[in-house]
Amino acid sequence: MDIAIPLFPGITALDAIGPYEVLSRLPAARVRFVAIEAGPYRTDNKQLTLIADEPLSAVPHPEIVVVPGGFGTRALLSPNPLLDWVRAAHETTRWTTSVCTGSLVLGAAGLLRGLEATTHWAAMEQLAAFGARPTSRRVVEQGKIITAAGVSSGIDMALTLAARVAGDEMAQAIQLGIEYDPEPPFSSGAPHKAPAHVLELARQRTRARSDAEALRG
Amino acid sequence: MDIAIPLFPGITALDAIGPYEVLSRLPAARVRFVAIEAGPYRTDNKQLTLIADEPLSAVPHPEIVVVPGGFGTRALLSPNPLLDWVRAAHETTRWTTSVCTGSLVLGAAGLLRGLEATTHWAAMEQLAAFGARPTSRRVVEQGKIITAAGVSSGIDMALTLAARVAGDEMAQAIQLGIEYDPEPPFSSGAPHKAPAHVLELARQRTRARSDAEALRG
Numbered sequence: 001m002d003i004a005i006p007l008f009p010g011i012t013a014l015d016a017i018g019p020y021e022v023l024s025r026l027p028a029a030r031v032r033f034v035a036i037e038a039g040p041y042r043t044d045n046k047q048l049t050l051i052a053d054e055p056l057s058a059v060p061h062p063e064i065v066v067v068p069g070g071f072g073t074r075a076l077l078s079p080n081p082l083l084d085w086v087r088a089a090h091e092t093t094r095w096t097t098s099v100c101t102g103s104l105v106l107g108a109a110g111l112l113r114g115l116e117a118t119t120h121w122a123a124m125e126q127l128a129a130f131g132a133r134p135t136s137r138r139v140v141e142q143g144k145i146i147t148a149a150g151v152s153s154g155i156d157m158a159l160t161l162a163a164r165v166a167g168d169e170m171a172q173a174i175q176l177g178i179e180y181d182p183e184p185p186f187s188s189g190a191p192h193k194a195p196a197h198v199l200e201l202a203r204q205r206t207r208a209r210s211d212a213e214a215l216r217g
Numbered sequence: 218m219d220i221a222i223p224l225f226p227g228i229t230a231l232d233a234i235g236p237y238e239v240l241s242r243l244p245a246a247r248v249r250f251v252a253i254e255a256g257p258y259r260t261d262n263k264q265l266t267l268i269a270d271e272p273l274s275a276v277p278h279p280e281i282v283v284v285p286g287g288f289g290t291r292a293l294l295s296p297n298p299l300l301d302w303v304r305a306a307h308e309t310t311r312w313t314t315s316v317c318t319g320s321l322v323l324g325a326a327g328l329l330r331g332l333e334a335t336t337h338w339a340a341m342e343q344l345a346a347f348g349a350r351p352t353s354r355r356v357v358e359q360g361k362i363i364t365a366a367g368v369s370s371g372i373d374m375a376l377t378l379a380a381r382v383a384g385d386e387m388a389q390a391i392q393l394g395i396e397y398d399p400e401p402p403f404s405s406g407a408p409h410k411a412p413a414h415v416l417e418l419a420r421q422r423t424r425a426r427s428d429a430e431a432l433r434g
Contacts, residue, residue: 014238014395017265021231021368024262025422031264040268045241047248048234049268051257100396121396138400150396151238155369160402169415172405176419178231179317179338179367181406182399183355185377188389189398198386202393205242 001165003031004062004089006082007041007052010072014151015099016050019066022158025174026166032059036081044070044209056085061092064161068154069100069120071210077108087111095161096145099154103147107132115142120150121191122206136190152189155180218382220248221279221306223299224258224269227289231368232316233267236283239375242391243383249276253298261287261426273302278309281378285371286317286337288427294325304328312378313362316371320364324349332359337367338408339423353407369406372397 003023005016016033024031035041035052042049067086076082086109090096098106103119106112107130117132117140118124124134138149139157148157159180163171188194194202220240222233233250241248252258252269259266284303293299303326307313315323320336323329324347334349334357335341341351355366356374365374376397380388405411411419 012238013234017230017234020265021229024264031262033265045248047241048237048250049270051266051268053266121393138398139402149398150394152372152395152397152399156400156402163402168403169418172403172411172415173418173422175401175403175406176338176408176411176415177367177422178369179406180369180399180401181355181366181410182369182397182401183373184392184397184399185356185373185380186385186389186392189392189396191393193398194389194393198389198393201386201390205390205394 001026001029001064002059002062003029003064003066004034004059005031005066005068006056007033007035007050008072008076008082009041010044010070010075011041011050011068012070012100012151013043013048013050015068015070015102015154016066018152018154019097019099019158021178022155022162022174023064023066025177026162026170032062034059044072056081060089062089063093064095065089065093065097067098067102067105069098069102069104073101073104076105083109094144095164097147097157097161099148099157100150103127103132104130106145106147111145115145116140117142117147118149119147122203218243218246218281219276219279220246220281220283221251221276222248222283222285223273224250224252224267225289225293225299226258227261227287227292228258228267228285229287229317229368230260230265230267232285232287232319232371233283235369235371236316236375238395239372239379239391240281240283242394243379243387249279251276261289273298277306279306280310281312282306282310282314284315284319284322286315286319286321290318290321293322300326311361312381314364314374314378316365316374317367320344320349321347323362323364328362332362333357334359334364335366336364339420
């Protein structure tokens with residue numbers, strides 16, 4: 001079972017690695033990291049390099065697609081080979097999924113029109129621009145399209161997907177394998193839970209990161 | 218603030234990327250992926266390559282060390298340059314941490330004697346062999362050493378550490394930035410929570426993965 005995860009410059013690593021860590025444990029799964037061109041891709045903060053082993057063209061018909069997010073998605077929302085690949089692959093996938101602002105790529109490919117979908121809480125308005133109906137649920141299933149909220153939500157999305165693909169027992173065994181029994185030291189992981197001053201600080205930081213990324217080009 | 222994360226063949230990617238995603242967002246943080254030799258490292262399942270940008274010798278005095286786990290740690294428990302580096306770096310770190318079987322590396326370096334520590338639930342007995350006192354808490358602080366349980370627990374560990382380094386408000390803003398408001402679809406992320414048949418399946422799968430890794434050398 002081929003599971004394709006496209007990489008690109010400015011990707012947020014955990015968006016990709018969370019689902020990879022879950023889905024690679026499905027029986028007979030082969031996760032394939034792909035990109036417009038095979039090679040090294042630097043993440044959003046420029047502190048890590050992930051390798052895309054193959055070009056998109058090597059994996060035209062994956063059973064599962066997971067599109068990660070990151071500030072780098074901004075450069076992928078106008079016509080480009082990744083959008084063409086996503087659109088074509090979606091015709092034969094069993095599941096087409098995204099994490100964080102990866103859903104903007106699905107939207108730009110025209111896959112979300114009229115559908116409920118989610119993304120990082122700071123990007124909800126952009127999602128609506130692609131004809132999607134934004135919702136703040138953490139994992140949103142619409143037929144074979146599953147979108148997940150920001151960054152870490154890809155783990156929850158992938159476990160949900162693992163259950164659809166291989167049954168609840170296998171998904172539970174994978175959850176135990178990665179010891180996913182979360183104990184966040186704070187309760188501030190969503191805008192409606194965080195204290196107001198924390199939400200404001202997070203907004204400032206998101207804008208600063210976004211501006212820095214824009215300046216770097 | 219230098220944060221060093223050593224890579225090695227057979228690493229479990231999420232062990233490293235969970236903490237990286239949190240700690241790289243600390244003010245003035247510079248996460249540096251290092252290894253005995255700089256270059257590409259293939260993960261435990263051979264489906265992903267991460268790049269170590271620098272050799273261990275380039276980062277002798279990081280403020281924070283995060284040692285990830287994976288089946289590849291097995292080859293690192295007898296004398297080798299990584300253990301020497303961990304032992305020397307620990308003399309000047311502010312925090313020395315591990316995720317999953319990364320704690321076995323700390324143990325082999327002689328850092329855990331007499332201390333409470335944790336690791337992946339399937340590796341608890343090995344931890345005791347290094348003179349540590351195994352505990353099943355998810356994040357275990359002992360002075361400046363923090364060990365975390367299996368794979369995904371590195372996110373919780375890193376948020377705990379972020380609060381120690383930069384205060385609760387910054388840690389909460391980082392949690393919101395990565396939208397870490399976990400909603401696992403099942404409650405089977407720890408051995409005492411999983412149904413008995415799921416625990417047995419997970420044990421079988423861990424043994425099979427371990428055997429496959431041993432066969433691959």
